[in-house]
Amino acid sequence: MDKQTLLERIFGYTQFRPGQEELIDGVLAGRDVFGIMPTGGGKSMCYQIPALLLPGVTLVISPLISLMRDQVMALKAAGVPAAFINSTLNEAQMRLVYRNLLAGQYKIVYVAPERLDYGGFGSIVEKLSVSFVAVDEAHCISQWGQDFRPSYLRILNFIDSLPRRPVVGAYTATATKQVQEDVERILRLRDPVRKVTGFDRPNLFLDVIRPEKKDEELLRLLAGKRRKSGIVYCATRKKVESVCELLCDHGYAATRYHAGLPEEERSENQEDFLYDRKTVMVATNAFGMGIDKSNVSFVIHYNMPKSIEAYYQEAGRAGRDGSDAECVLLFNNGDIRTAQFLINNSSDNEELDPEQQEMVRQQDLARLDAMIGYCKTGLCLRGYILEYFGQKHPEVCGNCGTCRGDFEARDITREAQMILSCVKRIHDRLGYDVGQTLIQRTLQGRKDKRLLEKGLQELSTYGLMKNTGSTEIRMLIDHLEMDGYLRTDPENQAVGLTPSAAQVLFHGRQVQILVRKEPEEKLPAAMKKLLSGPEAELLDALKELRNDLAREAGVPAYVIFSNATLTDMAKKQPKTMTEFRKVSGVGEIKAAWYGTAFLKRIQKFRDENE
Numbered sequence: 001m002d003k004q005t006l007l008e009r010i011f012g013y014t015q016f017r018p019g020q021e022e023l024i025d026g027v028l029a030g031r032d033v034f035g036i037m038p039t040g041g042g043k044s045m046c047y048q049i050p051a052l053l054l055p056g057v058t059l060v061i062s063p064l065i066s067l068m069r070d071q072v073m074a075l076k077a078a079g080v081p082a083a084f085i086n087s088t089l090n091e092a093q094m095r096l097v098y099r100n101l102l103a104g105q106y107k108i109v110y111v112a113p114e115r116l117d118y119g120g121f122g123s124i125v126e127k128l129s130v131s132f133v134a135v136d137e138a139h140c141i142s143q144w145g146q147d148f149r150p151s152y153l154r155i156l157n158f159i160d161s162l163p164r165r166p167v168v169g170a171y172t173a174t175a176t177k178q179v180q181e182d183v184e185r186i187l188r189l190r191d192p193v194r195k196v197t198g199f200d201r202p203n204l205f206l207d208v209i210r211p212e213k214k215d216e217e218l219l220r221l222l223a224g225k226r227r228k229s230g231i232v233y234c235a236t237r238k239k240v241e242s243v244c245e246l247l248c249d250h251g252y253a254a255t256r257y258h259a260g261l262p263e264e265e266r267s268e269n270q271e272d273f274l275y276d277r278k279t280v281m282v283a284t285n286a287f288g289m290g291i292d293k294s295n296v297s298f299v300i301h302y303n304m305p306k307s308i309e310a311y312y313q314e315a316g317r318a319g320r321d322g323s324d325a326e327c328v329l330l331f332n333n334g335d336i337r338t339a340q341f342l343i344n345n346s347s348d349n350e351e352l353d354p355e356q357q358e359m360v361r362q363q364d365l366a367r368l369d370a371m372i373g374y375c376k377t378g379l380c381l382r383g384y385i386l387e388y389f390g391q392k393h394p395e396v397c398g399n400c401g402t403c404r405g406d407f408e409a410r411d412i413t414r415e416a417q418m419i420l421s422c423v424k425r426i427h428d429r430l431g432y433d434v435g436q437t438l439i440q441r442t443l444q445g446r447k448d449k450r451l452l453e454k455g456l457q458e459l460s461t462y463g464l465m466k467n468t469g470s471t472e473i474r475m476l477i478d479h480l481e482m483d484g485y486l487r488t489d490p491e492n493q494a495v496g497l498t499p500s501a502a503q504v505l506f507h508g509r510q511v512q513i514l515v516r517k518e519p520e521e522k523l524p525a526a527m528k529k530l531l532s533g534p535e536a537e538l539l540d541a542l543k544e545l546r547n548d549l550a551r552e553a554g555v556p557a558y559v560i561f562s563n564a565t566l567t568d569m570a571k572k573q574p575k576t577m578t579e580f581r582k583v584s585g586v587g588e589i590k591a592a593w594y595g596t597a598f599l600k601r602i603q604k605f606r607d608e609n610e
Contacts, residue, residue, distance in 0.1 A: 003028070006049050010078050012565075012587035017042040019197035023169070024049050026193030027132060033169040034138075034189055036180065036196040039316030043171045044071060047134035051108045052080065054167075056129030057101070060110045062136040063149055066270070068110035070293070070556075075108065077559050079589035084110040085121065098124050113151040116158040130166045133159060135187065138170035139309075142182035143360060147309070150352070156187060173316065174199070174309040177390050199312070199389045203319045206381040207328045207401030208374070212471050214302060214330050215246055221300060221328060222280070226252065228297040229273075232282045233314055235303035235338050243302055244282040257283035274556040276547065285310060294321040294562040300328050304335035304375055306343060307367035308388045311374070321564035321585075331375040333436055333474055336493060339368050369490055376478045378402065409512050413504070415465070415476055416511040418443065420485060420501045422461035430454060433494035440473045479513050538605050539570040545601045549594060560594060561585060573602055 003024055007013050016024075019035060020042050026033040027050040037043045048071075051058035062068055068084035075082040083097045083106050100106060101124060115121050133155075135141070141152040159165060170183050170192075184192065211217035218232070232247075234240045237258040247254035255269040255278040272278040274293055281287060285305065299318040305311040311329070319325030343364045352360065374384050382397035396403045422443050427433055441448055442456045445463025456462060465473060477495065480486045485501045488494070503509040543557075543566060550557040561569075565585030574580040580595045581588070 001053070003049050003053065006052055007045075009588035010052070010080060011045065012581075012583075012585045012590065014582075014584075017045075017197075019195040020046055022193060022195050027167050027169060028053060030167055032167060032189040032192040034180075034184060034192045034194045035169070035171045036175055036199075037171070037173060038197070038199050038201050039173045039313060040201060040320040040322065041173070041197060043136070043173070046171060047132070047136075047169055048075070048080070048108060050132060051134075054131040056131040057104075057106060058108050058132040058134060059125075059130055060108060060134045060136060061113055061116070061155060062110055063113060063140055063151070064137065065112065067136070068112075070274075072110060073555060074559055077555065077590070078587055080108065081106050082108040082110070085115050086110075086112040087114070094120075102127060113149065113154060116154050122161070126163065130162055130164075132167045132169065134169045134171065136171050138183045138187070139172040139175045139179050141186050142175075142179045143356065143363075148360065153186070174313055174389070176388075199386055199391050200382065200393070201316060201319065202397075202399065203322055203324050204315065205324065205326045205399050205401075205404075206315070206385075207326075208331055208381065209328060209401075210331050210375075210471055210475060212469065214332070215243075217330055218243070218246070218300065218302065219250060221298075222247070222252065225298060226279065229276060229279050229293070229295050230281075230298035230300065231287070231296060231314075231317055232280060233299065233301045233303070233305070234282065234284060235305075235335070235342065237284060239302060240282050240284055247280055247282065252280050253278045254280040254282055257281060257287035259284065259286045275550070276557050285314065293317070293556065294558040294564070295323075296320065296325065297323065297563075298326040298328070300330065302330055304329060304331050304339060304371060306339045306364060306371065308370050308374060308385060309367070311371060312385055321558075321562035323564050323567065329375065332471075335375075336368075336372060339371070340365075340493075343368060365490060376482065378479070378482065411510065412476060412479070412513050413510045415468075416480055416485070416504050418461060418464045419473070419477060419480060420497060420505050422459070422464070423486065423495060423497055424501075424505070425459045425461050426456060427496065429456070429459065433489070433496040435493050436474055436477055436488075436495055439477065439495060440470055443473060444468070444470070476513070480511070483511065485511075534605075534609050535570050537609075538573070538602065539566060541601055541605055542566045542569055542598065545597060549597065561590070569598065569602070573606065574599065575603070 003021070007016065019037055023033045023035045023046040027047070035043060035046050047058065047060060065086050065088060068086060072082045072084050083100065085094065085097055089097065098120070101109060111121070135155060137147070140147050140149040141155065142148060159168060168187060168189060170187055170189060172183070175183065209217060232243060234243055237260045240256050240258045244254050244256040255272050257266055257269050261269070269278070269281070270287070273281040296318045299315050301311065301314070305314060315327035318327055343361060370388060374381065377384050380395060380397050380402050381400040383393045383395065386393040398404070419439070422439055423433070426439065426442065438451060438456070441451055442459065442462055443465040445466040447457070451457065477486065481488060484498055485504060486495055487498050489496070504511060546557050546560045546566065550560050553560070562585055565583060568584045572579070572583055574583060577591065577595050577599070580586060580599055581591050
């Protein structure tokens with residue numbers, strides 16, 4: 001059997017995605033490989049197909065327990081023998097996996113990096129023929145990466161300990177140029193086949209919203225999504241609890257996930273989400289990495305993440321099957337303080353010495369600045385992300401809030417003079433700069449204790465913008481910073497004037513801003529219902545059948561077929577098994593297991609509508 005036959009019979013696709021074939025050919029030719037592909041770009045197939053064609057066993061090293069379980073479940077559903085080894089297995093289960101492994105029953109075994117040091121695992125591996133080691137989430141090996149894990153540094157020692165060095169593959173979705181160089185150097189990849197297919201996810205609609213009240217905006221965004229699956233990310237456990245309670249109170253089938261919950265409850269809540277018993281997961285970043293749930297149609301960040309890498313990975317949980325999906329970030333300046341606190345009080349790097357910990361902290365703060373820039377930019381959001389990862393891009397993507405927004409020019413010279421004058425007068429009085437919040441409250445004429453203690457109510461700029469909302473003043477301050485009239489200290493977030501501010505204050509320079517008109521409906525046309533009329537009704541019927549089959553089999557619905565596969569099925573409406581096999585995502589095994597049931601449902605629908 002060759003790679004093309006496997007692609008069609010096992011995975012149900014007729015063509016490889018960009019980069020897959022080159023990486024697969026590299027492994028089969030005995031060369032190391034390094035693949036950088038966006039989330040949902042098909043990285044897993046780049047090591048799963050070679051694993052089925054190579055002799056012996058393939059080890060996939062991954063830190064993501066959820067990914068291991070989901071991918072093993074999906075492989076078994078497609079008729080592929082696979083297993084995982086991690087901390088979720090008890091001793092009896094571990095012994096069974098080892099026994100089956102020695103008996104040659106598995107072609108692919110997922111293993112957590114922490115297990116590589118276990119003597120029991122090492123003694124088993126010594127007796128195996130390991131032909132290929134695939135390192136998933138390879139960016140975790142770099143101290144310059146956003147998710148550095150010291151356990152990843154053990155991988156090289158493990159590879160060196162094997163009786164014969166196997167082919168080594170590294171795969172990741174988010175890696176800057178520096179991280180890419182680190183991965184290649186630390187893993188000692190030998191003249192690898194390198195394939196960077198890009199970081200773009202064109203099916204994701206990206207937007208940043210700065211609401212006065214996040215709860216109200218969240219409920220507005222979720223209106224009409226009660227039957228859709230999505231994730232709401234929050235920065236803290238406390239916020240997860242309150243947002244989950246908010247959604248449940250408004251009738252949403254929501255559940256929660258964070259590290260403070262008992263393991264049993266986390267597992268139960270995750271199962272509810274995976275099996276669509278709950279449609280919305282409210283979670284911290286402890287959830288979702290490695291979740292292979294293909295029918296997530298939206299990801300909303302209630303708070304700003306700490307880095308572009310973290311945001312893009314979390315947003316990338318949406319639209320994994322290629323369907324259009326929505327990714328919205330709700331931002332306010334309080335998010336900056338929360339992120340700074342989390343970075344400065346992190347306990348993730350206790351294995352490092354103090355010098356290394358400080359280096360990681362500074363890197364995290366630099367990444368935070370880039371994330372803040374994304375939230376405040378007036379440019380194409382997709383372009384901002386691609387620029388960060390070093391990828392060329394058009395100025396307009398056509399599928400983000402900026403590019404799809406309806407803008408109008410507005411003269412803000414008067415407001416700019418008020419703000420710049422206030423910043424100057426505060427500095428002149430105190431001898432130092434202050435943060436955005438104190439500037440905003442001074443302009444609004446607030447009577448806060450801190451403001452009064454500093455005597456800022458005596459300034460001539462006190463109360464100049466008393467009829468202007470807090471969000472608008474902060475938006476104006478951000479714009480003045482982007483135009484180069486203000487600058488923010490990255491350490492203490494104090495806002496001060498630049499030399500260019502004098503042109504506005506004293507020399508009559510005008511300032512304009514492009515203001516986006518808020519549409520009645522946030523979603524772009526591409527996000528609206530893909531099918532209409534009878535096709536849409538058939539899609540609903542196919543989803544209902546899929547859910548029934550999933551309950552009978554005890555697996556999540558997307559393991560049967562993805563939303564993209566059902567959409568293609570509703571469009572093509574196959575009449576025979578041969579036609580059914582031509583539906584994208586229908587492999588030989590799944591066609592044999594489920595084809596008859598879906599063909600009957602399609603025929604029934606056709607009979608009722610003719």
